Amino acid sequence: MTTKPGRYYSGSSNYSPLVGNTAAFYSNNELEQYDDHARKAYGVPTAAGEHPLNTYSQDRQGDLTYDNLTSLKGPLPQRPRKSGWSRRRKCVVFGGVALLLVIIIAVVAGVVVSLQHKGTSKPFSFTLSNAQVTNDTSFALGGATRNSPTNINDGIGTGTDAYTYYQGVAANFPDASKWVSFTDLWTANQESFKKSCKQNKHGPNNSDKMIQEIYDAIQNRSSASLVDHRFILAIILQESGGCPRAGTTTSSGGVTNPGLMQSHDGHEYNAAHSADSILAMIQDGTQGTANGDGLVQNMNMYGSPYSAARGYNSGYIPTSGNLSEAAGATACYVSDVANRLTGWVWAENKCTGGSG
Structure with missing residues (x-):
């Protein structure tokens, strides 16, 4: 067997x-x-x-x-x-550990996304203004216009990149007929729009999209307010160099001045709502805020765009009528704005009163 x-x-x-x-x-x-x-x-x-x-x-x-x-x-x-764990026990234990790790990773990822969302979703809202220039003197002297802002070839063309120190009363400043066209003023200052944020330590430079949003907002508020788009652009360049992230200053009285036009208690830039916040900032500077005047209110009060510029910067005009006085703000402010409107970009600033 x-x-x-x-x-x-x-x-x-x-x-x-x-x-x-x-x-x-x-x-x-x-x-x-x-x-x-x-x-x-x-x-x-x-x-x-x-x-x-x-x-x-x-x-x-x-x-x-x-x-x-x-x-x-x-x-x-x-x-x-045999010593050791059975296959079934190994599967149960290691499967449980793997599942726990997946749950932990999912929770951590959820927290990170939530924090990121929280950092970029700050609530933002504003109401469009219908404030307009009504002073006929402003239309006669410039600064206000009933022409469509789509006419970007208004003015004398490129003008001259030179600086003339203007001082004294409004009549001593260049007539609006000597202003450059909107398209030339815009094109000549593209370098500022592209680099001013970093140069002035306000954070990242503007993207092409942000620059376009500034352009669109100027045209939008010019049409709504009847303020000449060239005047709005010159004030933006003077106040912030075209940087929406420009730092907010606070006066001794607690007034905040944020953003593109350093408006009176206005809106700040909001990256999560870039276009809307830029439009709001330009509206605040052009048409005013609940707490302070914009270009519209100053032109309605003073008539001349240069007087309006002094009022916008200082909050009032000295009794002497001398627009070169600092009046508690920047002495060269009005002279700088006038030179921007006539083509100044890179030439040496010859104002002796202090620029800003």
Whole structure:
């Protein structure tokens, strides 16, 4: 009879192979050791040169079967279990750890996105103004116009890049007929729009999109207010160099002056609402705020654009009528604005009263 490797048979066709927690799951070496032990303990003879697992004799006493093996004293030998975790336990544990890591990453990512959103979603709102210039003198002297702002080729062209120190009363300043066209004033000062923010340490420079938003806002508020778009542009260049991020100053009386036109308690730049905040800043400077006057109110009060500029910068005009007096603000302010309107860009500033 041929014995199957690693399996225990009694040798007789009348006997069944060991099953269950039995010799069927033991190595030949383990069974040999157990068989020898059992035969010695219970007096079962073993033929010389033969092993009871591999031979069978009908008349031999003590052939082992599943029944008489299990009748022996003591339990059958147990196969030692392997140490360590089962595959199922590993899957459960490591799967749980992986799931926990995914949850933690998702929560952290959610917090980061929330903080980023919080930093860029500051609420912003404003109401469009309908304030307009109504003083006929302003239309006669310049600064106000009923012409469409779409006419960007108004004026004398490029003018001259030179600086003349203007001082005294409004009549000493250049007539509006000497102003350059809007398109030439805009084009000549593109370098300022592109670089003034960093140069003045106000943060990142304007993007092309922001520059276009400034252009559109000037045209929009010029049409609504009847203030000449060239006058609005010259004030923007004087106040901030065309940088929406220009720092906010605060007066001793608590008045804040933010943004493009350093308006009276006006709006600041909001990156999450760039176009709207730029429009709001230009509206504040052009048409005024709830707390302070803009160009419209000053032109309605004084008539002359240069007097309006002095009033915008200082809050009033000195009793002498001398627009070169600082009047608590910047002495060269009106002279600088007049020169910008006539083509000054890079030439040396010859004002002796202090520019700003």
